[in-house]
Amino acid sequence: MKRRAFLAGTAALASCRVADYRSEVRQRGVAFDGFRSTVGEDEFRALAAIGTTHVAFAVSGFMRDVADPNVSRTVGRRRGAGGGVGGRGSSDDRLITLTAMARDAGLEVAFVPTIGGFRGLSRNDIRMRTETDWSEWFRQYEQFVSDVAEMAMTSGAAGLTIGMELRGTVAREQQWRAVAEAARNRFGGWLTYAANWDDYQSVQWWDAVDYVGVQAYFELGAPPVGSTGNERQRFLRDQWRPIRDRMEGVSHAFDRPVLFTEIGYPSRVGGTERPWDWREDGEPDDSLQADAYTAAFQTFWNQPWFAGMYWWKWYASERLHARDWSHDYTPQNKQAQRVLADWYGGPREGLADRK
Numbered sequence: 001m002k003r004r005a006f007l008a009g010t011a012a013l014a015s016c017r018v019a020d021y022r023s024e025v026r027q028r029g030v031a032f033d034g035f036r037s038t039v040g041e042d043e044f045r046a047l048a049a050i051g052t053t054h055v056a057f058a059v060s061g062f063m064r065d066v067a068d069p070n071v072s073r074t075v076g077r078r079r080g081a082g083g084g085v086g087g088r089g090s091s092d093d094r095l096i097t098l099t100a101m102a103r104d105a106g107l108e109v110a111f112v113p114t115i116g117g118f119r120g121l122s123r124n125d126i127r128m129r130t131e132t133d134w135s136e137w138f139r140q141y142e143q144f145v146s147d148v149a150e151m152a153m154t155s156g157a158a159g160l161t162i163g164m165e166l167r168g169t170v171a172r173e174q175q176w177r178a179v180a181e182a183a184r185n186r187f188g189g190w191l192t193y194a195a196n197w198d199d200y201q202s203v204q205w206w207d208a209v210d211y212v213g214v215q216a217y218f219e220l221g222a223p224p225v226g227s228t229g230n231e232r233q234r235f236l237r238d239q240w241r242p243i244r245d246r247m248e249g250v251s252h253a254f255d256r257p258v259l260f261t262e263i264g265y266p267s268r269v270g271g272t273e274r275p276w277d278w279r280e281d282g283e284p285d286d287s288l289q290a291d292a293y294t295a296a297f298q299t300f301w302n303q304p305w306f307a308g309m310y311w312w313k314w315y316a317s318e319r320l321h322a323r324d325w326s327h328d329y330t331p332q333n334k335q336a337q338r339v340l341a342d343w344y345g346g347p348r349e350g351l352a353d354r355k
Contacts, residue, residue, distance in 0.1 A: 062116060197217045
């Protein structure tokens with residue numbers, strides 16, 4: 001009886017929250033990678049010191065094939081006194097521990113259920129062969145998200161992404177509305193869905209969640225060779241402008257703020273051309289990465305319909321020191337970290353706080 005009353009209370013809270021979001025402070029987020037690492041509280045205190053307010057933790061799910069309706073929870077193998085993880089996933093107690101550390105440092109936490117495990121394909125390619133398989137996939141996926149929602153509630157997380165980059169599924173509107181409702185019945189924080197940069201406009205159920213979530217790896221092209229930092233930033237802002245206008249239209253159509261559930265650039269030559277393609281390589285160029293950070297902030301940060309962003313990605317120190325990340329997406333120990341600190345370290349009065 002107590003549990004039913006608790007869940008009814010959280011559902012009622014969720015139903016009245018949406019109108020309040022426009023007065024909230026923007027989310028100054030990073031996607032935190034603590035896998036295969038020992039993580040201490042100092043990691044999160046360091047993030048708070050540069051103005052970060054939110055961290056996102058991936059919660060792993062697994063499918064053997066993009067047409068297999070079975071969805072399982074992958075649980076990592078913990079190692080070491082610090083609770084580092086091995087394997088492909090992260091255990092529930094590990095995530096709860098990381099959440100407690102982050103909250104103790106003054107950060108809010110978002111959980112991101114993330115399906116993986118495919119052979120040469122991606123989660124965007126998930127497509128069942130029959131209606132029976134679709135029904136079974138959504139049944140299992142809804143249970144996966146519901147389990148994560150309960151963990152998010154008990155651990156004190158602030159938000160939950162109910163799905164990420166599942167292009168082949170989003171046209172099934174009623175089934176996704178059921179997933180969102182199931183999550184609301186178990187979790188009292190905010191909800192979003194992380195749509196791919198090239199299909200967020202096709203989602204017709206944004207009103208079922210609290211934010212229009214976008215994986216913002218838009219192809220912006222390459223600034224002219226030999227251009228200065230200011231010229232590169234101007235070029236990138238010009239590329240962003242029509243994208244920003246379309247995004248504003250979606251925000252107004254569904255009366256939901258836009259949240260960049262991920263945004264990032266590899267620190268290499270060509271990093272703004274296809275920022276979604278982590279497999280490409282090139283000469284290191286962390287000045288281009290910093291200019292891309294600056295242009296994104298300049299374009300979106302003062303928009304009243306914009307709710308914040310999560311930069312991909314931030315590594316635990318143990319892993320950061322284990323190899324060369326000069327081509328990678330992380331801003332750590334690069335010029336982009338200074339840009340991040342500048343914009344995240346500003347005043348926090350409200351959504352229109354940065355001029």
